[in-house]
Amino acid sequence: MQHFSAIPTLIKIIEDCTQEAVVRHEAAEALAAFRDPKFIEVLRRFTSSECVELAETCKIAVDYLKWISDLQSDQEKSSVSVFGTLDPAPPLDNKIDNAAGLDEIARIFMDTNQPLFSRYRAMFSLRNIGTREAVEVLIEGFKDSSALFKHEIAFVFGQLQSEYAVQSLMNVLRDDTEHPMVRHEAAEALGAIASRKEIYTLLKEFSASHHPRIIRESCHVALDMYEYGKSEEFEYTLNHFS
Incomplete structure (x- = not known):
């Protein structure tokens, strides 16, 4: 705004x-x-x-x-991303037209000696590429020690809505040793993807009152996103404006 x-x-x-x-x-x-x-x-x-x-x-x-x-x-x-968002870092300038280019971006993304800004730029480059190979690199980022870094990966998966990311996001949400902000973002990403009944089941499970507030509230939001994504109204909007 x-x-x-x-x-x-x-x-x-x-x-x-x-x-x-x-x-x-x-x-x-x-x-x-x-x-x-x-x-x-x-x-x-x-x-x-x-x-x-x-x-x-x-x-x-x-x-x-x-x-x-x-x-x-x-x-x-004034540049805005292809997803219509103003991201916290711009993608790298690299032109990706071969495996070597993807490998270089992946190297920067995984290199903990790089400034986080550079790693974020690599992250948004991977998002823009959006292939299965790029998603698999992003999944590897969940092994990082930085909760901030991992929460942004989950956010990117919510934008991509890639089926390839679903299992990793479900694992993150289930992991009660993970930072709440990462689990929160994983829940909302799952709600955005809304591709499987098991996503709904998991979100429903973690929306229960005994889970931490940030988790259960995120799951409530994600369930609304899931249900809207499956609704006739949403399908009409997609078909009408596509």
């Missing part, structure tokens, strides 16, 4: 250590989405935060805003 009236509230949320990590993360990402380098100093203050997910988000956001400030043309600065 990029409403400037929201900026003071976003900054307050980022500063508020009583807020959940996922909320502070979203606020920092939203601030960066204004694409204004003047917010670099605000975000840089939290790159050493004890909240790891916030610190990592702010590092990516600072690098993103530096990247924006280095662009020469307004056309580059």
Whole structure:
């Protein structure tokens, strides 16, 4: 939305250590989405935060805003992804027309010595490629130690709606040792894919009251997404506008 009236509230949320990590993360990402380098100093203050997910988000956001400030043309600065979203990092510039190109992007994506911003760029490149091979590389990213990184992979799978990602997303949702923000995003991705009855069954199971709030509420949302995706209204919309 990029409403400037929201900026003071976003900054307050980022500063508020009583807020959940996922909320502070979203606020920092939203601030960066204004694409204004003047917010670099605000975000840089939290790159050493004890909240790891916030610190990592702010590092990516600072690098993103530096990247924006280095662009020469307004056309580059206003670019939106093929999925209609303003992503927290742009895809890599590589032209992928062979296996070697995919291998290079996969190498950057999996290299924990690379800045997270570079790995995010590789992630969004893999999303844009969207082949089974690209999805399989993204799945490997679930082995990473960064909850932020893994939650973004799950988000990308929700955009791709790839059947190849379903089993991995189900495994993430079932894993009670996984960070809640990763499981939350996996649940919503499953709701977006809505390709199997077992997805509905799993989401229903984890929407029960004894599961953590963020998980059960995410599953409630995902169930609504699933049911809407299977509805006659949705099918009509697809057929009418395709």
